[in-house]
Amino acid sequence: MITDIYCVSGISGVDHDHVFISSGENVSLPCNNTLSDCKSKTTWIYNRFSHSGAVELIKLGIKKNDTERHERLSLESNSSLNIKNVTEEDYGLYTCRQYVNDTQQGPDVNVSLNVLHVSVSPSSSSSSSSSSSQTEISPGSVTLSCQLYSYTGFSCDDLVSSEGVELLWVNQTGVDLKTDSRYQILSSSDQYRCFIITLTTTLLNEDNNREWRCQLTHRNQLQTSVRYTVKYSGEKTLFSDRFVKTFTHWLYSS
Structure with a gap:
């Protein structure tokens, strides 16, 4: 072509x-x-x-x-x-x-x-499209893993120190979930992903329709985010999650 x-x-x-x-x-x-x-x-x-x-x-x-x-x-x-x-x-x-x-x-x-991607565990059945996915999980502990895939030719530390990149798990009002003791949040990295920030919690009845959001900021400006909303599916013994990916597209020079 x-x-x-x-x-x-x-x-x-x-x-x-x-x-x-x-x-x-x-x-x-x-x-x-x-x-x-x-x-x-x-x-x-x-x-x-x-x-x-x-x-x-x-x-x-x-x-x-x-x-x-x-x-x-x-x-x-x-x-x-x-x-x-x-x-x-x-x-x-x-x-x-x-x-x-x-x-x-x-x-x-x-x-x-740099690509932001979120995965969930444990999960059973799922369906997805280019803009959302749904997964049914049993009540109990759930872990959301927010990952930033970045070119390995550059130092991940440079993305923090020079570019001011930051990943956070926040609630629907934008409050950092690290301030809430019911959530365990850990940060790490590996060969392919400069940032991995996991959120682990136990699902409660009152979590129905509750939203959690992984957001990426670059120089204090929101670049992209992924929202996770707990949904009851049928009986209360099943939950479903929905990823709604929204983004603000900005280009910055290094």
């Missing part, structure tokens, strides 16, 4: 962006070195690990069809890369390059895509 390249004005900007999104949402990754020359063509390259080889998603304006997610990708006239129905597998470093007559023009533009 060939994507048309239109004449657009040059954009002067930074050479690295951080983008934060919840899984299931659509995202547009900016290319801040777009050229005004109509003959320019765009290449987008993807890399998840700093030690592994890169994969070309778009080459000189032509979408590569041999990638697993090619159907979810598209190229905009301003050279932005669109990704539909983002999954936690889409996190990583995306690099935009501009070419004229097969010669690269200007520097690389790097965009780090």
Whole structure:
């Protein structure tokens, strides 16, 4: 599939962006070195690990069809890369390059895509769509795990110290749940996820319709959040949970 390249004005900007999104949402990754020359063509390259080889998603304006997610990708006239129905597998470093007559023009533009994802345990039956999922669980202890998948080529500490990224579990009024003794909240990280913040509690009758929310802020601005609402399903011996993913899409330079 060939994507048309239109004449657009040059954009002067930074050479690295951080983008934060919840899984299931659509995202547009900016290319801040777009050229005004109509003959320019765009290449987008993807890399998840700093030690592994890169994969070309778009080459000189032509979408590569041999990638697993090619159907979810598209190229905009301003050279932005669109990704539909983002999954936690889409996190990583995306690099935009501009070419004229097969010669690269200007520097690389790097965009780090960070994906927020929530899982629940224990769970039995479930159904999901791009924007929500439902799971029936038995009464008792439940653990919600909020995870931020980030490119491993950068230090997770830098996301905290330099970018001011923070994950919190809050109630429906925005109060940090760490202040409530009925919730056990633990933070950790691993090779693939810069942040993992788990909330463990015992479900009570009065938890019906109660909302808990995992929210991600970047430089004190809300970027994306995932809400968890307890719902009784039929008899009170069953509960269901519903994830409603809402996000505010902001682009910040590093």
